[in-house]
Amino acid sequence: MRRPADDVFWARVGWFLASRQAVLLEERHVGNAARWHRLEAHSLDAVRARLAPRARLAVWPDLSTDVGAVLADLPEEGLIELVWEDEHGRIASIVADSDETEFAELVAHVSGARAAAVLSLFVDERQPLMTAVLPDEDGVLRARWQTEPTADDREWAFLTTLRRGQICTGTVVAMPDFGVTFVDIGGFTAMVNLPEVSWRRIDHPSDVLTVGQEVTAEILDVDLVRQRVPLSIKSQEEDPLRVIAQQVGRIVTGPVTRLTPSGVYVRIEDRDDGIEGLLQHIEPAGTPMMDRPEEGVQVGDLLTVRIIGVDPENRRIRLSRAATGCSGGSGRAADVVARTFRP
Known part of the structure; x- marks a missing residue:
């Protein structure tokens, strides 16, 4: 796999810098010649401009400022790469054997160093944050680096x-208290924000989902920089x-x-999670106070209403008082209201 050092890669590097993970x-x-650069947000473009074509890049966390501990943790034998930053801020590296014969040489190299780190030379043991390959001068990616x-x-x-x-299909793997649902979509964990779980009002994803449940969802976006994939489960439902x-x-x-x-909300579906509509406080002039919907109504009271408007985009349903056959009614749905109270 060759990841190109393109604009998305550098945006990802910038994201790492902003989150203080890469420096x-x-x-x-x-030929294994290497140069090291310290990365900072204000100088990232300048570093990028100095890089040579066809190079393999690796982004690393910072060096350790406890140089003594770095030297103490050297393996007893075997080739290693020692990286250090000297007192002038220059970063260098050397490949050497960590046995006793070359230990003194390694100590001399890091004498007075601000920070240091030891890296394995085995590909499967080197653990950078991310890697990429620079294209040729004509912008075509031709270099064939063998990297892990x-x-x-x-x-x-x-x-x-x-x-x-x-x-896509995936499996619910977690539903933490802050309301986001995490879904494994094949080796990557995507997320479903609470409003995208269900069309109906829920307090927590666990109201309608369980860990281990397989779900079908729509991919709302693919963010290659932050490496996030938001999903919508409700988009696959009516x-x-x-x-x-x-x-x-x-x-x-x-x-x-x-x-x-602004008014009274009434559940208009015969189910516990039924959809609600709004009966607004709008009455024709001269309506007695006791005939207004807000007078004497309590949560749980039954109201008989008419559905007069539905706005699916803004998630709004307008209700009015249902005509009760009284003479002189205005007949205007937005102004006519009736109630049925519990005995």
């Missing part, structure tokens, strides 16, 4: 196969408001669920 860049060329992809590289490769609007939109004019009786300054 060093290894630039390696054919990092976890970040593998996730990038998987994300490049996804597209916005794509339908929107109940679009069903109710076909029932404008229907008269229903339902319980009051909420009292607000």
